[in-house]
Amino acid sequence: MPSRTPTTKGRKTKTREQEKLPVCPLQNAAANNIRQVMDAEGKLTGDLPDPDIPPEKLLHMYETMVMVRAIDDRGWLLQRSGRVEFWIPHCGLEAVHNGATLAYEDPDWIFMGYRHPGVMLMRGVPLVQLFAQFFGRADEPFKGRRLPTLMGDRRYNIVPMTTQVGSYIPHVCGAAMGALIKGHDTKFLAIFGDGSSSRGEFHSGMNFAGVHKPPVVFICENNGWAISTPQSLQTGSATFAEKGDAYGVRNLVVDGNDALAVYSVVKEARDLGPDEGATLIEAMTYRMGYHTSSDNPDLYREQAEVDAWAAWDPLIRLRKYMERKKLWNKKKEDALWARCKEEISAAIKEAEAMDFPHPSTMFDDTFEEMTWMLEEQKAALLADLEDLS
Amino acid sequence: MYEFILPDIGEGISEALLINWTVNPGDQVAEDQEVATISTDKVDVELPSPRAGTVSELCWKPGDTVQVGSVFMRIETADDSAETPTPAKVKKPKPKAATPEKVEKKPGNIIAAPSTRKLAAEQNIDLSSVSGSGPEGRVLRRDIATTTETKSEAPSGVRIAMAERMAHSVHTLAHTTMNFEVHADGLLALQKRLSPAANAQDLKLSMSVIIAKCVATALTRHPRFNATIDEEAVGLVLHNAVNMGLALASDRGLTVPVLRDVQALTLFALARHLGDTVNKGRDNQLQPADFRDGTFTLTNTGGLETADFLSTRPVINAPQAAILWVSRIKTRPRVVNEQLEAGPVINCSLSFDHRFLDGAEGVAFINDIAELFEIPEQALASE
C-alpha cells in the first residue's frame, strides 16, 4: 500500500463551475419554480399558503423529524464504533419523508427508500424495532436479513425498497393499478432518489402511470447527489420533475426542506380525483451527510455547498414557524432533544441485547412452503454446525 | 473489561493508520465520546467509544498500522454486562442429521464407486456376483479382491491400492526388463564383519539394508534412474534425494514404504530406519506420508523364496521410472576363473520405462550395481 500521510483524503480541488460561492437554490425558490411555504426563518413568504396543519399533527411531525435527526447522529457513531455494521445517513432530508407521510392516511401504501426512518416512526413503529433492524437482530420484521436502514413493515403498509435503487417505481405503479382495478380507494406513495431516475424502471413507471393514471405520488428526492454523481452528470434536463411532461404525468418541484410545502403539495396530489392520475414531485433538498459510512464526500464536493444548505435546515425552519405560532419554545425544544436521546439510548440497550438470527432461519421465507431442496440444504448446514459450540 | 475491536468502517477496510488518541489511560470516557482519529485509504475517521468507563489501555501508538479486528483499546466498564460482543450470538443449533445417500439394494441393482467398477471390469469380474460389504450393500474394492482370492480373509485396502497402481503402470509404461546375476561373496562378508558391531547397538544388519545402500550409491551415479515420470511434460523429473521404496511383503499384501534420503544415511542409520519402518508396517502404523515421494523401488522377495528364482519382470511403481528386484542369496553353480564351482549368487531384474531410458543407460547402471554388490565397501566409502 502506498505510504499515507495523516491528512484528509484528497479534498476536491475546484473544478466545474464552482468559482463563485455556491448559493442554495431554495433562496430563489420563485425564480427557480420551486413551490414553497416558508423562508429560511420560517416566515410565510412562499407561493403556497400555510397549510394550517392541526397542532397535534404538526407537533407529531416535528417531534418525529427531531427524533429522525437524533437517530442519524447516533447511528453514525454506532457505525464508527463498530456496533452497527453499516449506516446510511439521512440528515437534512427529514422534511421530505415526514411531510409526505403526514399527507397520507394509514391504510395508504408507502414504498420507502433507505433514508426515510420517519416513515416508520410517523406511523407508530416502535423505536426499538428500528434499532433491532440496525443491529441485524432476529426480532424485527425482516429478521436481520437486510442492511441497516433498509426497513419496512407490512403491518404499517410500508413496503421495503428493493435491493436495486429505483426498481420499485414500477412496483408502486402496478400496485396502484391493482387498487384501481379492484375499485379500492387506497393511495400510494413512493420515495426514491434523483439517481434512481436514470434507471429504466423510472421511465417504465412514468410511462405506465401516464397511460393508466394510477393514484400514486412519486417523490424524486433530489438531494443533490447520487453518491458522487451530481445532477449535471445524471441528467441533461433542468429538473427531474419535467421528465413527467414527456409521459403525460403531472409534475412539480417543491422545496424539500420545507415540511409544510412538502405536506401541501403531496396532500393535494394524494387527494386528486380518480381520473387525475399520478404526480411526480421533485423535492429539492440536500444530503448533508456522507452517502453511506463507506463514502468520503471530500473527494467530490465542496464544503461551501454543504454550508449554503445548512442555512436552510428543515428542522430549524419548521421550529421557527412553530415558535411564531406560539406552539413551541426553547424549553420544549430542549426537553424534546433530551427525550429523544434518552429514548434512543434505551432502545439501543434493549435492541443490542437481542439475539442474532439462528442460522436455520436463513432458509425460511424463501418459499411459503420450503422445498425439499432447501430442506436438504438446511439439514446439511445444520449438521455441519453440529459440534460448533 | 471491554475490548474495543477496531471495526471495518467502510466495507472491506483491512487496516487503519492510528493518527492520534484523544483520551489517555485513566480518563473517564462517555459512550460515543471520541477517542481517536484513524486514517484508512478511503477516509479519515474519528472513532467514538462504544462504551462508557475508564480507559485502561491504549493498545497502539500514533503512527501504528492497526489491523481491522484487533483489540484497539480496553475500557474498564462499570457494569459487567458490557463485555465485548461476540460476532454472532447464536444458540447451539439442534441439528437433524443430513440426509444420507439412500440406495435400495434390489436384485440386479449394483452399488459401487466408479473406480471400483473399473477395477472389476479390468479383472473380468461380474459385479452382480459380488456381495457388497459397504453401507447399503455397496461393493467395495476389498469385496472384489475377495472373489479373486482363494484365502478366506478379506484382503486389505493396501492390496487394492497396489492392484490399481500396478495395472496403470503396466498399461502406460514401456516396460523393459534386464536380468543379471552377481556373485554375493562380498555382500555376505560385509554382513558378517559388521553384524557384531550392529548387534552391539541393538541393530539387525539385514541383507536388505546392505543392498539398499549399494543401490542408493549406484543411483547417485545414475540419476536418470532416480527419477519420476512427468506424463504431461513427457519427460523425467530427476531427484537428488534417493527416496527408496522398499517393497515389504506382509499378510496384508505388498506395501512399499519409502525410506528417505538413503544416499545420505550411514549403513547403521539405514538399518535402524528400516527396522522402524518394518515394525510400523507390522503394527499397521504407517501413515500416508510414509508412502509418498518415492523415487525408485527396490523389491526383495528373499524372505519368501524357496524355489530358485532366476529372474522376474518387476512392475514399475509409476510415476517412478525404474525398479530393481533382487533374489535371495543362494548357492548356485557359477563360473570363477574359468572354473565351474558352487558359490553364493544373487539374481537381479531391473525394469525401466523404455520411453525415457534406453538400453545403454540400463547396462551402465547394472554394471555399477554389480560392481557395488561385489565390493559393497565402496558404498560405505562413497560420499
Add this chain to the structure above:
Amino acid sequence: MNIATATADTGTTVLEAIKAGMSDAMDADSDVILMGEDVGLAGGIFRTSTGLHQRFGSKRVIDTPLDEKGIVAHGIGLALYGLKPIVEIQFSGFIHDAFEHIMFCAARYRWASGGQYSCPMVIRAPSFGGIKGGFWHSQSVEAYFVHHGGMKILCPSTPEDAYRMMLAAVQDPDPVLLIEPVPLYRSMSAKFEMDGKAATIGEAKVTRTGSDVTVVTYGPIQYEVEKAAEELATTKGYDVEIIDLRTLIPYDMDTILASVKKTGRVITVHEAPLSMGFGAELAAVIQEKAFGYLHTPIQRVAAPDVPYHFSIGDEYYRPNARRIRLAIERTMEFEF
C-alpha cells in the same frame, strides 16, 4: 502473498493491481476507456480507479448516470465502433439490469452478425462476500452468466492475477466479464513486476499439490480451502490438491482431469448458491470424462439457494474452512 496483513512492505494490493492494470491498458491503447458510476473524481466506491480521471480526463474516464443497463449497453455501442470500453458495475448485485445487454447483445453480436461485428469489452463485477454486505453487496453472480458462450469469464484472486487478467481482458477480442474479489481488494497484497504482460485466459493453477483429493475452486473462498487443507495435513495427514480455476469460461479441463485421475476424489467449492452452480457443471463434466477414476461421489460445497443474509451471512451463509474441512473428511472417509 499475505492475507489480511497487507502492509506497506508486502507489495501491491489487489485493488492497486486492478488500478495498475487499467492504467497500463489505457496507456498502451488510447481506445481503452473506463465508464461507470462514480468512477471519476470519487475513484469508484472501492477506489479502484483513484487518480485515473485526473490522468486520462473525463473523455476516457466517464462518470455515468445511475443506469447499469445503460452503462453496458452504451459500452456495447462504443465497442461496435472500435473503442475498448472497461465498464464498471458498482457491485455485482446490480448487474442484472444489464443482463439482456450482456448475454443477448454483447455475447451474441459476433455470432448473430455472421462474425461481422464483435464487442470486445470488459465488464467489471466486484463480487463475493465477507464484508458484511448482505444481499446488496456480497453477491456471487457468476452462475447467471455461464449458460451460453460468447463471453469469457475471469476471476482473479491474487494481485498478480488481477493485474494480468485485467490486461488480458482488455486485449481479448471477445467480451469479458471480470469478476473481482472485493474481500481481497485491500486484505491481500503481493510483490510482482508490473511489466505489462497479460495472463493467459483459460489456464487454471494448482495452488497446492496433493495426492488424496482434488478441490476445484475459484475466487477468495479458495483461501478458506487452503486453511482447511493445511489443517487436515497436520491433523489427519490428508494430502489435498487445490485448483484455482482462474478462468470460468473457458475453464481448464486438462488441469482438472490430470488432478482427478491422480486423486480419484473431487470437491468443488464456491460461494455462489449450490443448485445449478458452477460446481454442478464441473461435477457433470468430471464424471463424463473421468468416470472410472472416481472413488467417491463428487461433493459440492456452496452457499444455500437463498439470498445472502446480512447479519449472519458472513458466518453461516458463506462457506468457510470448517465446512470445507468437513466435506474433505467425508470424502476421504468414504469407503470404496
